[in-house]
Amino acid sequence: MKNNEKVRLLVKYALLIAMTTVMTMVIRIPTIATNGYLNLGDMVVFVAALLLGKKGGLIVGGLGSSFADILAGYTHYAPITLIVKGLEGYIAGAILETRVGKRVPLLATVIGGIWMALGYYLAEIFMYGAKAAIVGIPGNLMQGLFGAVTSIIFFKALKQSRINI
Structure with missing residues (x-):
């Protein structure tokens, strides 16, 4: 890989991490039972998986989303988010390669x-108990499914625009 290709790839990672952080923080809908929030960051995590594969999904999902948790004052979620959202991007990217x-x-x-909703559920069982954790599943599923659909729409529009990505 040439130096200019490495720089282009690094810029893509940086932009997608920043976009994930911003989209996670722009619209935050608090979830009372689990002391978390719903957001739009999953869309960018999936776009990263579509553009950069499983490694890109892992890095962008984990870092961008956990940065948002730290900046928004949800530091107790940052380590969980690093793993759950990173694996969300990795799983999507790995399947996209098939x-x-x-x-x-x-x-x-x-x-x-779906993994994202399950991952947060498993973590929140230990944080808040099973009853409180189960309350977060519908919102997390809606967030994940919304991100899944909008990422495909955005990605197709991006490809049709013929912008060199």
Whole structure:
């Protein structure tokens, strides 16, 4: 890989991490039972997986989302978010690299979103108990599914625009 290609890749990572952080922080809908919030950052995590594959999804999802938690005062969630959102991007990216994922990219992003809801549920069982944790599942599923659908729409529009990405 040439130096200019390395710089272009580094810039893509930096921009997508920053976009994930911003989209996570712009609209925050608090979830009372789990002391967390719903956001739009998943869309960018999935776009990163679509553009950069599983490694990009992992890095952008983990770092961008956990930076948002730190900046928004949800530091208790940052380590969990680093793992859950990183794996969300990795899972979507890994599926996108398969024949099925290439044919039906929405399936890959939906599975990533389902993992995100499950991952937060598992972590929140230990933080708040099973009853409080289960209350967060519908909101997290909605957030993940919204991110899954909007990322595919955005990615297709980006490809049709013929912008060199």
